[in-house]
Amino acid sequence: MTHVLAQGTFDILHPGHVHYLRDAAAMGDRLSVIIARRENVTHKQPPILPNRQRRDMIEALGVVDDAVVGHPEDIFVPIEELDPDIIVLGYDQHHDDDAIEAELDRRGIDCVVRRASPLDSDEGELLSTGRIIDRICEERC
Numbered sequence: 001m002t003h004v005l006a007q008g009t010f011d012i013l014h015p016g017h018v019h020y021l022r023d024a025a026a027m028g029d030r031l032s033v034i035i036a037r038r039e040n041v042t043h044k045q046p047p048i049l050p051n052r053q054r055r056d057m058i059e060a061l062g063v064v065d066d067a068v069v070g071h072p073e074d075i076f077v078p079i080e081e082l083d084p085d086i087i088v089l090g091y092d093q094h095h096d097d098d099a100i101e102a103e104l105d106r107r108g109i110d111c112v113v114r115r116a117s118p119l120d121s122d123e124g125e126l127l128s129t130g131r132i133i134d135r136i137c138e139e140r141c
Contacts (some may be wrong), residue, residue, distance in 0.1 A: 002028030005084035009036045010054045011047035016127035019119040024088035025063040033067040034078050043094050091118045
């Protein structure tokens, strides 16, 4: 059995998230997802939805076998606990693949890092939580 791990913030679910998780699930037999803790999101605006709510939403998706909220201090702790064969990063996630692989190797975690494929979108389709929030503000605020 090939255990796949995906991770992300997943603040407001959109088609890009669904594509990423379907792509990740197709790479193995079991898909676990780590939800970034609000306090650990520093590369963009922190999520609006609470950690548990984002976890529950992801776990409710049919392609996801289980979802956990990330560790408060060390993002690699849940990876060690889940022991995946493959870590799938989103097509446009900010992570440095080589740095992740180096840290996995340093910790003795035997898995490979892959990237999900890009999603071809229709014109006007919103595939970013930030863009969805911007559109809501433009049309409703």
